[in-house]
Amino acid sequence: MNPSKSPLTTNISPELSAKTEQFTESVIREMTRLAIQYKAVNLSQGFPDFPAPIEIKRAAQDAIAADINQYAITWGAKSLRNAIAEKFSRSNGVSIDPEREITVCCGSTEAMMSAMMAIINPGDEVVVFEPFYENYGPDAILSGAQPRFVKLHAPDWKFDPQQLAAVFGPQTKAIILNTPNNPTGKVFERPELEQIRDLCVRWNVFAITDEIYEHMLYDGAKHISMATVDGMRDRTITINALSKTYSVTGWRVGWAIAPAEATSAIRKVHDFLTVGAAAPLQEAGAAALHFPQDYYDTLAREYTVRRDRLLGILTDAGFHCFKPRGAYYIMTDISSFGFPDDVAFAKYLVKEIGVAAVPGSSFYRNPADGRTHLRFTFCKTEKTFQAAAERLAKLKVGSGTRLK
C-alpha cells in the first residue's frame, strides 16, 4: 500500500515543548559549522586546536587498558572527587568534602544545568550579567527560572551596583557569575564579589559561579573563587571542568561543588539526566588535577602570548579590541567597518574573508545590544594565527559601507 495514502497518515504532529521555542540553536556552534562549510579559519568556538598534555592522554589510555570501562559512581569516581577537593583546597584554601559536596557531570554544561534544575522553583528569578555565555539563557528557560539581566559596561565591563541591587528581591533564587568571564575577559575583583555577596546574603540567594577559565589570567589578574568570599561558602555552587584547563573540551568531564544539601539535589538531577561522565576519562582527570603548579603557570604564560598575538592581528585589521584580563576571548568593536550589524559582518567574514567569529548579539538578551561586537577566541596555534592574519589583511575599515 502507498504509505502516503494510509488512513494513519495525517499532517498534524504532536505539539512540541513551548520551552524549546524560546531559544535557538547555539550561534557559537553554528559558526563552527559555517567555518567548516566555508573552509574558514575558526576563531569562533572556544576549543584548542593544539594537543592535550601527553600525561592526561596516557592516563586515559591506561584507564581504558585497565578496564575502567563500566559506570563510575553516578556522582563521580572517588579518585576524581578526591583530586577535585584536594586541588580546590590547594588553590583556594577552602576544604570541601568529596563525599558530600561534589558532583561530577558531563562537562560544566551539565553541571550548570543540573545545579539550576536542583534549586529552581516556578516563579524563581536568576540574575545574569550580560553579555553572558550563551548557555545561561536556555539554562534558565529549561529549568523554569526567569532571568533578570544586569549589564557589564565596556570598556572595563564594570556593573553599576545600583542596577544590580535593583534586580534582587524576594523572587531571586540565584545569581550566575562567570569569572574569568566569557565573552568579555573580565576578572571580577574582590570589592565586586563582596557587593554581590552582600546582596546574596540579604536576599538569601545562591551564587552559581562558572570558574572554568580560572587559570587563564593576564597582566597580574587574580582569580577569586566566590566560595572563598566571607559568608559565601554555604551558598555558592562552583562549576568547573577539565575542558579548558587541560585542553580536552571533547571529553565532557566537569563538576559542581556545593553545600551538602544542594549537592544531594544536584546528584539526583544529574543521575537521571546522564547517569555519569565517562569513567576512564574521570580517572585521567584525577591524574591531571595533580599536575604541579608549573603546569598552570606555563598555561597562563602561553595564553598571554596567544592573547597578545591575536590582539595584534585584530588591531592591525582595524578592530577596536577590549583587552581581556582572563579567559581566552577578545571582544571587539566593529563599528568602523560600516556593516549593518554583527551578524551581517560575521557572515561576510566567514564567507568572503575566511575567518569565523561569533556575533556579539548572541551574548545579549536583546540582539541590538550586541550589534557592534564580534568575539574572537585565541586558544589556537601560531599556524592558525598566521592564516587568520593573512586573511584579515584583506579586510578594510569601511568595507561594509562599500558593499552596500
Ligand SMILES: Cc1ncc(COP(=O)(O)O)c(C=O)c1O
Ligand atoms: C563560560 C563557559 N562555561 C562553560 C563552557 C562549557 O564547558 P564544558 O565544555 O565543560 O561543558 C564554556 C565553553 O565555552 C564557557 O565558555
